[in-house]
Amino acid sequence: MDNPSLPAAIMGAATSVIALGVVLLKGLRSRRVMPREPHVNREFERETYMNDILCREQVLIFLHTIGHDVRFRVVGGRFYRSVETLHRYFRHVLRAILQLYKHMIREPDKDTPLEIRNSSRFNSYFKDCVGAIDGTHVRASVPIQIQGRFRGRKDGTTQNVLATATFDLKFPYVLAGWEGSAHDSRVLNDTLSRPRGLKIFEGKYYLGDAGYGVRKGIISPYHGVRYHLKEFSDNPPRNDKELFNLRHSSLRTSIERCFGVLKKRFRVLDAEPFWSFPTQVDVVLACCIIHNHIIGVDPLNSIMNNGLCGSPLANDSTSRRVQQSQWEVQEENREWV
Structure with missing residues (x-):
């Protein structure tokens, strides 16, 4: 013989679970959200920083060369760079400066x-x-x-x-x-x-x-x-x-x-x-x-x-x-x- 009180018990349990869920949901919504620190791409920041240093070094080498008429072998001893690297730096900066001609001349x-x-x-x-x-x-x-x-x-x-x-x-x-x-x-x-x-x-x-x-x-x-x-x-x-x-x-x-x-x-x-x-x-x-x-x-x-x-x-x-x-x-x- 079926127990007449069983459906009522199931409905009561389900109602309790739903009510608890609503309470928890309201609690989460009302709880103050703590701000998170922005994500920092450390690899990108590190690469940008190093490129900035290298660009400054290249400009410095170029200006030192044309300002004082210093040969690459001498500059290489001061900046600890090979002659081949200095040639590459010099050409790179020279091309960049020539692009400024229409702006400066x-x-x-x-x-x-x-x-x-x-x-x-x-x-x-x-x-x-x-x-x-x-x-x-x-x-x-x-x-x-x-x-x-x-x-x-x-x-x-x-x-x-x-x-x-x-x-x-x-x-x-x-x-x-x-x-x-x-x-x-x-x-x-x-x-x-x-x-x-x-x-x-x-x-x-x-x-x-x-x-x-x-x-x-x-x-x-x-x-x-x-x-x-x-x-x-x-x-x-x-x-x-x-x-x-x-x-x-x-x-x-x-x-x-x-x-x-x-x-x-x-x-x-x-x-x-x-x-x-x-x-x-x-x-x-x-x-x-x-x-x-x-x-x-x-x-x-x-x-x-x-x-x-x-x-x-x-x-x-x-x-x-x-x-x-x-x-x-x-x-x-x-x-x-």
């Missing part, structure tokens, strides 16, 4: 530079001037069968580097790789004909020396008239043409200062290179890129202030510029009177 603004706009000496003559243009020679190492093309007016083999400079001593354009025997005007013709060569805004111009001749976008000094600052140190200008040449020469020294600071900052540019010639050309461009970056973040560093001390440009620019500026102060006083 940029065309000047169309506006009149502050150095001209704020100067009563220059504004009336050069209000549409955006900078100066010139060439410089950098030591080059090339195969013996083509060395004749790279022997110019300088001793040894060189490459002719054309550049423009703004008056805050930055390079808006650089073309490296021409043979040392190439004339500046020939290099200029080449860059003006290139699709991505030197572009000069309509109505604007650069200051160039007599070697560039008379052409659109380049203002050269009067021929057969005193020009260099040393020629005016004891004899002030006697006519309008001489005064123009003096002002032209005073302003164009900015590019001479640029080249002087560049070669003082990167000793490798004045030493016998030990890379292939394409790499030598890239090194020149990389030095100009870094130069522009340094001026952007630290324009008053010691090399910028004393970049010409002890160099051939010191007697040709710094000291004579002081004498010339003293004379011009007296001239301006006479003009105001």
Whole structure:
């Protein structure tokens, strides 16, 4: 005979279990959840940290090499790296810096530079001037069968580097790789004909020396008239043409200062290179890129202030510029009177 109380007992037990479950569920929901620490991928963090150290080391090796003209064997002894590793590091950093060219080597603004706009000496003559243009020679190492093309007016083999400079001593354009025997005007013709060569805004111009001749976008000094600052140190200008040449020469020294600071900052540019010639050309461009970056973040560093001390440009620019500026102060006083 069936027990009538059994179904009731089962239902009571089931009800108790469900009720206990509801109570527990409510308790879990009402209980305050303790926050857990975020998961840290230690392997990823360790790899990122080590890569950061290696990248810094590679940049340091590159800058040490071009700044002090140190051979890889010497650098390897200091950083405990093999010559093969240093070659690989150098190429890696060089490629990375060259990718910054379009960001650091940029065309000047169309506006009149502050150095001209704020100067009563220059504004009336050069209000549409955006900078100066010139060439410089950098030591080059090339195969013996083509060395004749790279022997110019300088001793040894060189490459002719054309550049423009703004008056805050930055390079808006650089073309490296021409043979040392190439004339500046020939290099200029080449860059003006290139699709991505030197572009000069309509109505604007650069200051160039007599070697560039008379052409659109380049203002050269009067021929057969005193020009260099040393020629005016004891004899002030006697006519309008001489005064123009003096002002032209005073302003164009900015590019001479640029080249002087560049070669003082990167000793490798004045030493016998030990890379292939394409790499030598890239090194020149990389030095100009870094130069522009340094001026952007630290324009008053010691090399910028004393970049010409002890160099051939010191007697040709710094000291004579002081004498010339003293004379011009007296001239301006006479003009105001």
